[in-house]
Amino acid sequence: MDHNILGRPALASQLRPDAAGLRRAHTYTNPMKRGGIVRQFGFRRGSSGQALILLAVAFLVLLAFVGLTTDVGILFIYMGHLRRAVDAASLAAAAQYREGRTISEMTAAAMQVMHLNGVDPGTYTIEVDICDTAPGDRRLCTTPRRKLVRVTSNLAVPTAFLRLVGVENIQISASSIGEAASLDVVLVIDLSESMAWDAPPGDPMRDPSQCNAADPTGADGFKGECQPFEEVKRAASGFVNRILNRPAGAEEDRLQIVTFANGWNSDPDLGTQYRFIDYSDPLHPRPRWTSDAGEALALINNLNIYEPDTCYTPANSVPPDSVVNEYYGPCRFYNSDWSYAWLDCLSCWDSGDWSALPTTNIGGGLLRAGNMFAFDTRQEALWVVVLLTDGMANATDREEEDRLDDFSTYPIGFCPDAQDTPFPVFPLCQDEDVTTRHGSGHAAYDADDYARDMADFVGCFPVNPAASCGGVTGQGAIIFAVGLGEGVLENGCGWGTCEAHSKPYGATLLRYIAAVGYDGDASSDPCDSVSDYTEWCGNYYYAPSGPQLSRIFEDIASRIFTRITH
Structure with a gap:
């Protein structure tokens, strides 16, 4: 009994715990009760806020x-x-x-x-x-x-x-x-004797010595009465006032004036010369810019057209005291009644070569204009050349070996067709085909070729020039070309040798110059589609007479553009 009593409870206590024990064990081992999961993952009451x-x-x-x-x-x-x-x-x-x-x-x-x-x-x-x-x-x-x-x-x-x-x-x-844009402007002006041809033959005002001397005080605003040259002065003066429009000390723009007639005379009124010269070094004078409108206007007012001396031969050793005499090159020839006739060239008759007679050295004027940008250079400035002429290119600068007193060195300059007999035949120093273009070493290289080469020198770009420039690196300047009067429209068919295509000698050249000066590329000529040579196109202008020049120069001034920097 003891064995049964003592054994059974012991076995029961091991195998069947009481209810409290079961609850305690169950409570301890069940994690899903009484927030056990919250405690397991570290949350506390109030953390959700x-x-x-x-x-x-x-x-x-x-x-x-x-x-x-x-x-x-x-x-x-x-x-x-x-x-x-x-x-x-x-x-x-x-x-x-x-x-x-x-x-x-x-x-x-x-x-x-x-x-x-x-x-x-x-x-x-x-x-x-x-x-x-x-x-x-x-x-x-x-x-x-x-x-x-x-x-x-x-x-x-x-x-x-x-x-x-x-x-x-x-x-x-x-x-x-x-x-x-600050401007460096070169004004290139033709002084040839035809700048008095508005006066009819026989009129004293057709004589350069007479019209230059008329109105010496400039009562009408300008000295002299040569027409259309007085209107050239008026238009050029208006242009200067537009460009140099501030006091000299405060003016940012600069101007040079180049005048041209023949290509060999050192007299600035007869040859092709700069008009503003720096003489601070008397042994080495050099061209200079001016920013003084007063100085420029005074110079323009005092310009005279080409006025050579009176003709005579060396045999006339004792001419009248009142007559100034000339033999080489152009001279003023008078009729027996001392009325002015025309320019003659006595040395030309004797030499049989007329290259010393013409007085429209367009190429020489452009050459000096292009060289001017090398003096006191301002790379940031806008370089502009304005060329005005009333005719065709018929003269050039002389070659180094040319001597006026040695006929064996003739022709003077580049004038291959100067041996006309007995009289000079239009056109002088130029062939009869404006479409031809010869290199400087060619026997037919003439005044027209020379002027075109100088246009390339002025207008072609210094870097990566256009193919039409033929490898020439130029100054990259803008060129405006202005033709004045019927002389630039002359094709020779009326009284000289007719141009091969009936094109005008002067205007065709001026359009080429303007095309190069428009964008550095003559092949992209804005005038290509314009057959009327009296019509403005690109940088080419035409004035039938002097009074129209002021409007042209005003238009040129207004086209000068502005630039921007930061």
């Missing part, structure tokens, strides 16, 4: 970044718009500077362009400066002087999201310096 706060903060930060990105994008858009508007405004102000306007007028022009570019008048400020208003600013006050205008604008840009934190707008600024 903190997570919501963190999520809210993260959302606000993200929203701020989105808003900042949006406002920065808006700023970039406005900045690009403002820079474009200010660039345009600086060009507009520079154009007014070109016209000699005041600061207030430049500012008004700049503001108008800002408005046209969509900038709200109430949202920006603008300031316009030139060297005169900012004398210490090295960007505006350069040496030598340049036509620089700075436009600065501040713009208030409204914000989209930053206004939520109190930032209503952000100020941005843009500045641009516009430049009315």
